Amino acid sequence: MNRALSEMTVLVTGASRGIGAAIAKRFAMVGMNICIHYLQAHEEANETARACIKLGGQVMTASADLRDRTQVIRLKERMDMQGFKPDILVNNAAVSHYGMLSDLTDEVWDDVMALNLRGTFICSQLFMPHMISQRFGRIINISSVWGEKGASCEALYAATKGGMNALTKSLAKELAPSGVTVNAVAPGVVDTEMMAGFDQAEKQALQEDIPAGRFAQPDEIASLVYFLALPESGYINGQIISPNGGWQT
Template sequence: MTSRTPSLNPCTRPLAGQTAIVTGASRGIGAAVAVGLARAGADVVVNYRRNAEMAESVAAICRQHDVRALAVQADVSQAADAEALVQTASVNFGTPSILVNNAGIAHTGLLLDMTEEEWDAVMTSNLKAPFLCTKAVLPHMIRAQYGRIINLSSMWGLAGGSCEAAYSASKGGVIALTKALAKEMGPSGITVNAVAPGAIQTDMLENLSDEDLALLADETPVGRLGTAEDVAHAVTFLALPASSFVTGQVLSPNGGYIT
């Protein structure tokens, strides 16, 4: 299928004609991002690793916004799967113009208690997977001389989090990758940015008690925890054609928790 030229339609559907890939999009932030991009007019590939039913549900919600959407299984920490995911997007919807590297895992605990296998798992999911997906999509974007790559980091990638050394290190790596690649890809019309959320109400916080969640909200200057939609708004902004002068940046929707 041939590529469709990125559209500068009215503000209601500024991404009409574009193809977006969102990794880890069956739930939480990834699902909200997929729906947000669909609402803005993009056709969306909803990537998942295990839960086909949830991914199909997200794709169905995307299609309610009069776009095409497809749930695609892939373990994006594997090179062959990452390449197949991009190829599936290209064949079904046209040249991918937006890649959101969202898939990842969390790990909480003292560094002294962490095994080498646990460290490797965090790095593979959070840092290697964005590398593999980006490498797979770049030839398509370079040929088109257009692209938006948005990497999900964390405020702990900026500030470091106690008992989250591996997670913080992986997300800090995502930020460094973003800044370096933005310099590489600028001449090709491709922007590369990161979104570093704060405390967001997803299942990554399910290990916290209600008391801990209330304390976390109280410590956040805006007085609440973030939502997946708060993050999706930031991602959609960076995906816009009008954001062409924004690259190598880290947008951190964290309610003022860190500045």
């Protein structure tokens, strides 16, 4: 692949805020074409878009429910019309869930699975043909340390991320002959809105349990995603990389 990263296009799902927004901004720093996907957070997505434009990126925003294949197809059609054919796909969109497995309903299980895991499957399936045809591409899945270690009261969330990890490793083997890599980034605790449900005492206890003594910043996760997208990272494939401050090793 002879094109510079600045000439490529990236689709970041769930990019209106948090880790997704940080990833979009990191790619904007090298002037990439960036599609900022969101579901309902229209104003936040526009704020991220404005920040990316200031950093030098070429930007479009698009809303779609990734649980619905028809909506993802329409997302792809809108991107095609604007010349945004992703060389890099970052499957970041997800929802968390906290609660005992004994209290879960079928509806909640299906809904979280549909976004976190099936959404990753649908996006990967629809956007990878372009990568295969040009014999270059990067699919980077944002997983979680819980997908590897499991977590009490987060069995559903952990199950979706464990499934994502297995999908990552399997798809990496399928696509490697076509020059496409598939990797997952599985962060530990990141200082985002997902931590809003924890009170100060809980956050303090959690920080004390992490050898680094702090939570990760979204920019730190974004830097790792950026590295995995580089052309020179082509021999890193099928890996689950967990930036977690030494917390879960």
